[in-house]
Amino acid sequence: MSVVKYPLAACIARPPDSTGRYYPLEEHLLYVARAMGSPDGAYDDRLRFLAGLLHDAGKAQPEWQDYIRRPAEARGPGVPHAFAGAMLFAVALERLLAAWPLSRREKERLLHLGLYLVYFIYQHHDTVPDVQGEFPPWQASFSPEKLLNCDLEGLGELVGRFFSGRLIPDGGMAVEELREDFRRLAGSWSGWRDRMLTHVARTQREGNMYTQSSRLCVWHNLENYRLVAGDRLHAAGLELDAQEGTISTSQAASALMRINDFCEGRRDGLRHQGASDALLEKREACRLEALALFREQGQTHRVFTLELPTGYGKTLTSLSVALEAIATGLSRRIIYVAPYISILSQAAAEIAAATGLEVVTHHHLSPLEKPAREEVREEDQEGLEVDSWLAPIIATTYNKFFQALFPGRAQHTLRLGGLRNAFVIIDEPQTVAATSWPVFLAMASALSEEVDCRLLFSTATMPEVAGGTLSVRRASLGCQAPLFSRYQVKYMGQLDEAGLAEQAVATYHERGSVAVIMNTIKDAANVYNLVEERLRGEPIYFISGRLTPLHKQGRIAAIKRVLDEHKRAMVICTQILEAGVDLSFQVVFRALPIVPSVIQAAGRCNRHGEGSPGDLYLFSFLRGGSEDTRRFVYRDHVQREVTDMILLGGSGSFPETRAGKVVTSFYHECSRRNTYEASLENLKLAAGGQWSGLANIDPFGDDIPSCGIFVPREERDVPEHVIRAMAECHVSHPQELWDLYVSRGFLRSLGFTARKRFMALMYQFMVQVPLRVAAEIGEPIAGRALLRLRYPSMYRENTGLSFVGDEEAYDEQLV
Template sequence: MSEYKNLLAHYDQDNDIKKQGLVDHLFEVSKRAKDIGSLVNLKSLCELVGLLHDLGKNSDLFQLYIKGEYSGKVNHSSAGAKILEYIEEKSRNVYNIDKLLKNEKVKIRVWHLYKEILQYPILAHHGLYDIIDNNFDYHTEIRLEYDKNGEYDFQGKGLNFFIFLNKEYKVISGKSIYDLYYEGFIEFIKIYKKLKKMASRLDDKLCKKKALNFYYGALVRLLLSILKDADIYDSSNYYRKNKDKVYSKDELNVIWKQMQDAVEDLYGRFNNKLNKSELDRVRTNLANEIHRFSQNHNYGVYKLSMPVGSGKTYASLRYAIANSVKFNKSRVFYCTAFLSVLEQNASLIKRVLGDKYVLEHHSNIVENFEENGDEEDEKEYLIYEYLKESWESPVVLTTIVQFSNTLFKDKSSNIRRFAKLINSVIIMDEVQSLPTKVIYNFNLMTNFLTNIMNCNILHCTATQPNLDNKVALQYPCFYGDHSHKSFIIDSIQNAQIFDRVDYYNLLGEDLNTVLSTEEIVSHIKRQLKNEMSVLIVLNTKKAVSNIYNGLLEDSEVQNLDSEIIYLTTNQCPKHRLEIIETMKQRLENLRNGKGQRKLICVSTKLVEAGVDIDFDLVYRSLAGIDSIIQCGGRCNREGKKFSKGKLFIFEYEKESLKYLPDLEKQKIAAKSALRILTRKRLMDTKINIEKACDYYFTKLFSNEAVESKYLEYPINKEETVFNLLTTNPNGVTYYKNKNNKKPSFRLRQAFKTAAIHFDLIKEDTINVIVPYKNNELIESLYDAIDSNNYSDIKVLLKQLQPYTIAIRRLDEYGRYVSKELDDEICILSQEAYDEKVGLSKGELQLLIC
């Protein structure tokens, strides 16, 4: 048996000191997986998966491969899943499973489902796969038959190694792996009943079935994520002196208390402020009400509906930190749809909490290493996984795109991060910006996060999309916890103080009037005669460019002595934030009567929500009602204007939404909502737009439900992501037709295909570091890459996050980009970036996302 102790899990051919024994690796991974799993009452399941995941590395073929003595493909993940067949068979009688099932009132299929749910994470820990594959075969079965050609000796050496491992495990734990399998099943029965109860809250029988299967899939992803996190951590740190930081519960308690002191100090300064306005008092009272709520609710999803300008950012931060202190949370996430909002609010949050324990994660600077089952280069895989951001920090500030990738995408880093959501507080800012097509997947995953992963989630916005609307939605979000209380603030008694803007319609009586560039510029000029600042928000970059040029070329605008700002994603986050900060100061001075030079900003929707800017006038090209109201929050924000601010809604003739179907659908629903407001002549007249918001979302969701399966995220006319993640009806039909039998297996999802097609924003992009006042950082990165100093590379990549831009994967940008670390890191050349406009090469400007 001593030869088993010499088996290797990892080995660096360039440095034979860097090696790890297989048994040590399996025990280390199982221990870390157990610790993570204990947070969600799955410690035995996770320990078992960790213990068996690399069982196949005992094969002669793998041992030759890892030493560089064999260069072919090696399967090392199937053995651990195959041994579960053996364990299941042996355990059923030993532990009297039939009696247990009878006592628990569950059927034998739950016993078999348990095994399938354990097998998938082991088989997929180096890459997702579709359970019913493209050939309409049961792919799990194919993977389990990996040894049928005689390349692998599972029945001999494989089983003998398992017997040895079981003996070693008994010495360490005092129990057998079979005991662990049984204990895991006890845990599984409890979680199975919870999942079934969650699905039973739906009315329709088919909906219940689909929801239950979705929850099975989410559980599989959770187990896979825990396994990958434990595996990658041990594999990339076993030989390092400075290991990746993992925060203990005691350390987190200290950090949360420090952060709470900082937040309460901030609110103490608010309370002690001299000459407080009525708005200041209302903001503080709202924040206090929200804080009280945080002390009574450990998990659940809640609506935080606060008007624009009511102090939502600080109030939600206070909620998150106070809840973390009270309920020993593991992490706080702040997620928002707009980079501009993230950039601004990240700055505010860091000012309060400091930088040390806060991660700002916009994008993946290190390109995702392509996994391919068991065929990846083990060494390269571990290097790139080590460099990627794993969301270990106590506070993570990120985008809804990155967050959605964590929930649904197939890349290793995305799957690994999913486990970091366990026992966390998640602030979803501007939740109304979620694309309609992802609603069903998001709603069910939110239900799983709160009920199974013990998350406390805030849906923050001034314009709630009512994701619990059972009239329009077959798969609603279950707000609240056991109390079913959905709103943190039931009503806002001081709404009048937030009534600072009047909305005007430029769409005409029939809502079909379309304005030219000249007509829009002319209207702006008339309004600017009596005002000092104006913001124009459009739906496309081309439209922004047209209006911007129209203003620049107009002689009367030039005579107004005005500054015209063109704000785009052509600038990196750091650059853009500086522009916004400068603009904010200019606007504040104008509001206080300092300066006579008028300010005009033309922008895409990147400034429509969450950015603390205060214009006299706002123009918004027709979009969703929520977008229009959010834009209203950029107008007379502090209520310091002598008269109300004005927002004009218009439709622009040169703005095509041909390639933006979501926006087109929102426009249609918005027109329907506007029609209910009044039937009198509407041209250039005031409208009460807030009344249209609830109707707008109901109309938007209902249109999608009637029109197609759009809410299920359609891939083509026949298939949706939602179908693939639930019962996979098309795959099952094809399987039955090919094999002349119904599938006997319970899990049928096409996880890989669903993950490939799920994109919150459908862009094939690459992230590039740009040179903007960061030459020293970039030079340090080059030096670290040259010396293969991966610890320094990781630190520098974190510091360079705010200096990245996503551009489409086209060949034209190649000559301006330096590719480093085997093309995994891309750095833009200085000549292609201008300190005023950002990307300065015409062809690159066309590529920017």
């Protein structure tokens, strides 16, 4: 019998907890195996079980055991371990496929599963891998000899409890046997890959190519999820199917009754402020109609649309439908998805107030929103509950939702468990880039089928979901026309900065509340300066993505207070106010964008029908009188051309009652001119193993390389959760926060959750800028990813960092 330093029975899977309890490796392997499959099930389940049983076999290495037994501060760099499980599973896979009585097609199907499991084990703490290549993934990095220090006899005995035959080489001949196994695997690998691709191609031919490909991609991600979830959640002491993270049918029924009371109170409050009675009653009628339609179609459909004019109560209507789904047993949790944190924060607060249920937010700033808790281990339970969406109501961003559909890292697949039997409200889907929309729709639809979740797309400007290359079966819960026109869209022609400033100031003096929405940060900042010169002493507000989150949040709250008090206000901004922000102006000036943005901007105009109709003045903006800057933000030339055809070719002026027809014409013509089929081609490739073409796809189009600039600026009216987080760090000023960040050893001293909370606090004082601008204004620190603003005076009280850098095309898209 070979002598090993750590027999399997003595190996641990992670450090002891604060009570001194150890976590045996064998116990962990068995848990993950049972979470993935069954040794007595179908061949697929047996392979999954075996993959779980071997996934962390590399933790039996003496180097890894020595590493994990050291104090945390003395461990240093990690010791690779995932390779060993992948190598041993591949050896066992080859032997099982030879031993099992399989037809050719059955063997191809199991090779498909087995190869994916090999790669998923190999990178279960890393990126989601491409499953391709002429040789195994370990070929150039790890040799069979690396396995010999593990207790192969112990691992073989563990596997032998569930599988007949000798699947793990051990004993005196193990090294020669393993060398021969891996020589044979290297020679067979390309043949295995070809047979896997044969199975994929056959599956793709069984229906619509793109629908089948998206189903294969979702299937692959779910296989990865089984492994990752079993591994991570066991380490955190969580169950894969925990019921405490759900809403019961009785809770949903009670919340629905509470929403009825909430809506009645909201109507009374708005009526007191002068809102139209007819409009308030129409909102409630839309909500009740959507509920009735869902009761008819909820059992037979998984994808739904809700098309209501802006300001007609989409959030509460969607929430009511979601609770109805839970009350009738169709769903068990709610996931609300919004494009921007500003919308998300507002909607999360409204959902909590309307239902009385806790809403857990999940975005890069959300770790601050709960008080700190004592940390007992690196695999933090509370952090994983949020990352896994194991909560009754999750409010998250498009970026996080896209990571669930198009995971770049293994950890991102954890959210697939939270999506099972969930009701997902996808707010303002028109913000998804045209190039990302088809593949997003395909993957979301496939996911709804595979995990039995329901999707509700809610907007005033719904992109097409039926027809063309990819058609998704969906049910409408309402496509309402406006009761009357709260606004009139009027095209003004061309304007430059000075002409726009003159028009806006004159209108402000006449009408009182005015918003000017520009396409780029630079244009908004230049117009702000000109308006400020003409309205000195008046309440003028500027908002763009070049303000820190704290500064932006305070600015929006200040605008809302002024408008709620029916006072005069002038706001100059980018399109950051267009979707979901509950602000209402008498007049909105909008630099020509694309049609959906026109309608969304109009939704900030006379939102509650108070008095006479408002006006949205649309104009073609020319920077300096000559440069059309719209293309910097709206890069799809088809959408720009169709917008110009519709708005400048005859429909430039129209009432709200015609807005729906304008939007329908826009999307129909865009689809006719460009089906964006090229983006769907990546689905076909990803289904065949080239996942990197889809991984980390950006919801808003091509991701613009950017960098965070820390602004050590003290804010007024700081939210309580930020004050609390700063107190936990024993700092009172942002500069002290930066000093902690750059101090040697500080970040390394923090546990998993404490580090996330600290970085979320840092982000409250940060502005994202393009890399070229960051190089100009940022001060780098060795070993740190963030930059500090070189000169604090660069950040202006009114406009933040909107004037820094000589911006080029596409730099200006960070609105």
